[in-house]
Amino acid sequence: INGNNLEEILIKTKRIPMEKILEWAIDLCDVLHYLHGYQPEPIIFRDMKPANIMVDSLGKVRLVDFGIAKIFVSGVKQTTIGTEGYSAPEQYKGNANPLSDIYSLGATLHHVITRKDPRLEPPFSFAERKLMDFNEEATPELTTVLDKALSFEPDKRYQSCAEMKEAFLALRYRPTISVTSVQANGGSAELKPRKTSRELTSAPLDGVVQPIWTFKTEDEIRSSPASSDQLAFVGSYDTNLWAVDLNNGEFIWKRPSDAGIACAPGVDMSHSQVIIGSEDYTVRAIGMRDGRIHWTHITGNKVRSSPTVAHGYVFFGSDDGKLYALNADNGRYQWEYDAGAAIRSKPCITNDRVIFGTEGGEIIGLELNGTRKWAMRPKKAVTSSPFVDLEGICYVGSFDGFIYAIDADSGFSHWRLRTNGPVISSPTVHRNLVYVGSADGKVYCVNTQTGKERWTMQTEKPIVASPVVHNGVVYIGGTDNIFYAIDAMSGKELWRFNAKGAITSGAHIADDLVLFGSLDHNLYALPVVQN
Template identity: 45%
Template sequence: MQRDTRKFGEGTDGPDRLQSGTTLEDRYLILGMLGQGGMSSVYKGRDLHFPNVTKLVAIKEMVNLVADQNMYDMVVRNFEREADLLATLSHPAIPTIYDNFTHKNRSYLVMEFIDGQDLEEILAEVDDFIPEERVVGWAIELCDVLHYLHNHQPQPIIFRDMKPSNVMIDQHSHIRLIDFGIARHFQPGEKGTMIGTEGYSPPEQYRGEASPTGDVYALGATLHHLLTKKDPRVEAPFSFAERPIRDYNQLVSPELEHVIEVALSYDPKDRYPSAAVMKEALISSAKRTGLLSKESFASVIKHSSTVEELWSFRCEDEIRGSPLLYKDTIYIGCYDNNIYALSADEGEFQWKFATEGGITGKPAAEDGVIFVGSEDSRLYAITANRGGIVWTYYAEGPIRSSPALSDGHVFIGSDDRKLHVVNQVNGRRAWRVEANAPIWSSPVVENERVYFGCESGDFYCYDFKGELKWRQKAKRAITSSPLIENGLVFFGSRDWTFYALEAENGWQVWRFRMGGATISTPAIEDGLLYVGCGDNNIYAIDARHAREVWRYETDHQVTGSPVVHQGSVYCGSVDGSFYCLDFKSGRLRWRFHTEGPITGTPVIKDNVVYIGSTDHKLYALLA
């Protein structure tokens, strides 16, 4: 294969460097090298025509390695033409050109020496992020100089190579553009070797198109790198949209993030049409950020009021569990010890059934019977239509897990450390197995196997005969209930890790590090996993690649579990709000505020969301 990434081919056959002490044209004394790249080098020199003072200059040297004589001559002519052009430029951000000459196969450009640091050096030095106001200040100056170049007469000048290493901050804290890509004529032709993508260049540049909007893109790329400290040269080309600035640096205002996003649009038509327009956008965003906190607060209030509450139902204590929708009726357990049956359309009370302990799980239903566990250590079977008792099963400890139904049996965990398997019809135990700790996780049954976690961090897979198939261990409790999809078991743990295990044998296929403990149960849709976390975020994780796609930060822990419905993710938070987010991007669609933490899982049907809150209420909202 004859090809190269940017590293290969940048061999050792570069030009010999000039030694310090060398004098060029009997005038320029070489003092040392400032930098080297490709076929060119930059030296620090002294102009000997000023013998009484030290006048420093920067000397750029380009080596002509073109073999063909006609091409060789053209390279020299192009160089001279560009040197002439640069010499006519006059802008505070552009270094002054003093001289140019060609000696054998080397051409030289002598220019103003700038005492300062380029942005790449500055990026490498800072430990924290560079403050937004500094970056905006530089960006405005860069827009100015680009505007100057783009409006040059008789023809516009396209810079083509905006990147941190080409921008210097001088001793007066102003920006200076230091490389006008004059060296590109000195690159050997297109044979074999090809430098890789620069990381900052716009897509259309690879079709040979150069335009002012290309410089706007590269400026956007430069700003993105400055703010995120994520070097685009080691990322996939043109992938800025996959790395929103605020995912890496929360200190950046959404306003500035937006301006840079526009500059980085793939399609030149979607970008700012000129550097001047981008400058205006930067200035107006900077003005707005002064008012940031008030405005974003106002917009949140507006969001929540657009959600329509269809009805709500008040219980006598907190609702920590999750509602079940079964045959047009909502069944919800409450900390007031009751399970309530409400009509789904209007929230009308049908019946309630009193247990002797709080109910934290989600009921299950089949064949007209509701199954629900209670902290009174009992599992109840109740008729769905009237709330009459069918049977009661006694565990030896409180039940906080939710029942799973399969093949005529109820599977449920308890604080007595056992997983109980109970006949649905008569309430008799079929079998039970012992775990290492209380089971709060709700079991999942799939392919005649039952999967569940427990508070010691053990995770179990049993077959229907009660025989252990495999066991895995997290470092801390698994309160989250498993989700099984495509042969993988997914769950979170309080050890800050989200796990994906092969369902047959239990080995880890991947794990994903989160920012806090997770007790939320995941949901999946279109290959994206959604799960809440104690670090206040709702995560979306690519299930194949184990990569975060987005996260949405709420104001408190997310212990509740998300549900996906028609392109939206619905999830409650301990901050008391119920969130509706776009499932692809994580953008907030609406937020509904309740008076207490939300810890349960919503149920959604016919465009209506049902969710309980610890403010004692069950809400029906328009999805």
């Protein structure tokens, strides 16, 4: 697994956003729930701790080191195995059971949130180290959840990981957080309490939908928004990167550049910053909370390639023809690759590849150190951003009208599908289907194995925006000013929303909202379809 264990991350970072901690907590509950329900016999992990949790290049957690995991047989004592500080009281007596893993998960999360190592503290003394005394993002509700998980008596804990997951879900989707509002010049910060979060809302299935909120910038929004920690971020051709409250669309801060912004922001949660490129030739790392500049890097031409943050680095292209890799922490230059033509494609980063397209008509695969591994040459420019699925297949479109499926490791072509117009839209994959728009005005759904169409949906004008799939629904905007919600399996239109300008921005899912920008200057937040 390409990544770091959680213990290493605690050493290397000063802060981990609470949103990311809750995401990991939910995922770990899912893993333990799977182990505890394993057939024919449940499995107890018995050694949950930060060192046994890997965070991969995509920010996802993986449970590792199953060396002392054991089949659970009720009433049968085991040897006393585990790690002092994280192990449940009954585990010291050889009575480990699924509820012991719940205790250990609580201990692990307590360590991550407070950064107080339980191995260095008196046994079973978590209650003496209140979360809110060590982490300003902690809430009384989160304290209640962990206190229950860390109960000395097993019957007072959550009785399953599924139950514990529900508690974390309630925290994650009903947050109340305070942030700072920063003046546009980035100087002094003014504390501004955030409103409490809205109730979860679902888009109706009767074809009519209304925005939860809209936010108007000062010029066209050409690229996709991003979100993190209850903030939405979007670049505008008014030269600004904007941060708004995800709950209500209220202005939080803006950071100006010296030219228009035509690429999407990249979120770097490890350093609590947003990375954005501008046509002023510069890439900036900006603090999520205060809008202050952490570092800058100047290239040789306009930056229209959206940055990707992975492996502790920021990868992006420039119209100067180079693909750059910078240290995400401080912006220090690592390497560059000269592709010989402008790069406007967002790089796709895997565990061992950097894949991107060029305006000169190449799809290039590099090793993580910048060494060229392979190249493929469609007939025309590749502005579309590659997507690599779990099988290691890369999907990307080209101005030549084709959608390509390529082996991410070798560059070998598996198949290609011809559309009737340039493919500027970036593909996305859901299950065994790839979705993408084309300038012929169609949304395509294609079988990843065969390269054959499952369905298409015709719109009135070219589609250059990129789709996103969520809960079985495809969301995508068109230059006909319409934002569509489409059933992912059948291609049936569920609803449409009319903006006041063309939509070239890709869609972005944030909790129960789908966000997108428009050339009408607005950032829209619509409710997702709840299946």
